[in-house]
Amino acid sequence: MTVYRYFLKVAFKNKSIILMYTGIFFLLTLITGSGGQTDESRFVSTKLTLGIVDKSGTALSKGLSSYLSERNYTEDISEAADEKGLKENIFLEKIDAAVVIPEDFEETVLRKQEAVMIYSDQRKPETVQVKNQISKYLVFANATYQDGGFDLERVSGALREESEVKLIGGGSKNGGADAWFNQYFNFMSYVITAIYIATIGYVMSDFREERIEDRRKISSVKLSKFNTEVYLGQLTVAVAITSIFILGAVVLRGGDIAKVDFSKYMINTVVFSFSILCFTYLVNNMTRNRFIKNGISNVFSLGMAFISGVFISQEFLGKGVLAVAKFFPTYYFIRLNNRDASSIGDMGYELAAQLAFAVLFLTIGLMLSRRNSRAN
Known part of the structure; x- marks a missing residue:
């Protein structure tokens, strides 16, 4: 050998x-x-820094602004309300996304068309949740529309309801x-x-x-x-x-x-x-x-x-x-x-x-x- x-x-x-x-x-x-190694058993929403420009001033737009403020951090960007200014603030990372609510907001919501303009930082995938939050609020608002008005108290109450979810598979x-x-x-x-x-x-x-x-x-x-x-x-x-x-x-x-x-x-x-x-x-x-x-x-x-x-x-x-x-x-x-x-x-x-x-x-x-x- x-x-x-x-x-x-x-x-x-x-x-x-x-x-x-x-x-x-x-x-x-x-x-x-x-x-x-840790297991995440529930969805955790990330708080973003939002800029909200409300040109409508209606109860519905104020309700949406309040709802977004509860789930995110908001910044006053009234001086940068135009598209160029909003995009500049996003590029400089002063805000993660901007939401512009137009004057004809309520009419657009009732027609079930795209009611707001959203500018987001494409470098941050989590900004997609802003669109989800807005869509969720407007769906609930449309469901309560009756006799020429929205029942925003019912909308807020429904959105505050939480369901207990128990994972029985996966993970x-x-x-x-x-x-x-x-x-x-x-x-x-x-x-x-x-x-x-x-x-x-x-x-x-x-x-x-x-x-x-x-x-x-x-x-x-x-x-x-x-x-x-x-x-x-x-x-x-x-x-x-x-x-x-x-x-x-x-x-x-x-x-x-x-x-x-x-x-x-x-x-x-x-x-x-x-x-x-x-x-x-x-x-x-x-x-x-x-x-x-x-x-x-x-x-x-x-x-x-x-x-x-x-x-x-x-x-x-x-x-x-x-x-x-x-x-x-x-x-x-x-x-x-x-x-x-x-x-x-x-x-x-x-x-x-x-x-x-x-x-x-x-x-x-x-x-x-x-x-x-x-x-x-």
């Missing part, structure tokens, strides 16, 4: 790569997880543990990919040097035995690296393992690691240059992380991006992590896809290896 021991020795010399990626990974994990049932494990293992795919290609690639660059090849050819060690020990060394390094991250999850959130489907993450990680190990074998047969391997490590791992859902959730990625991501195993690893799976059968498609990529990478790698052997 001389070759095997030497492989591990060379791999240990490159421990700085493993320590760097591992240290960054766990540091980011501690930072992002330090605030804990996190385990204090955010599943969200933490999901984020942890998703990000781990990026780190594993980078470490595998860089570390094992560096070691194989040493083994593929001409002087090492010449010494192997004149030695009594058979090529089959040499390759077997090299592959065993690669497998050992891969298992050690993956075990570090799995144990890291146990150490950081061991008390929450029973709350999540930890077996799903374990099985998915093992299959994904095997797929990336096969890809690393392909890269090692494509080039001996360690600088090229380092470039592939950075570009491939980061590229897959961006288009497969590691840094940006898959639900927010475009169809074109996801179509490209489907040609790589990381996509299926993230997809399985993001959904519920109670049995191996439920995980079959994603696991089979990752194994198919592993076979493909291994087959191409073997073809390149034979071609390189004949060339030598």
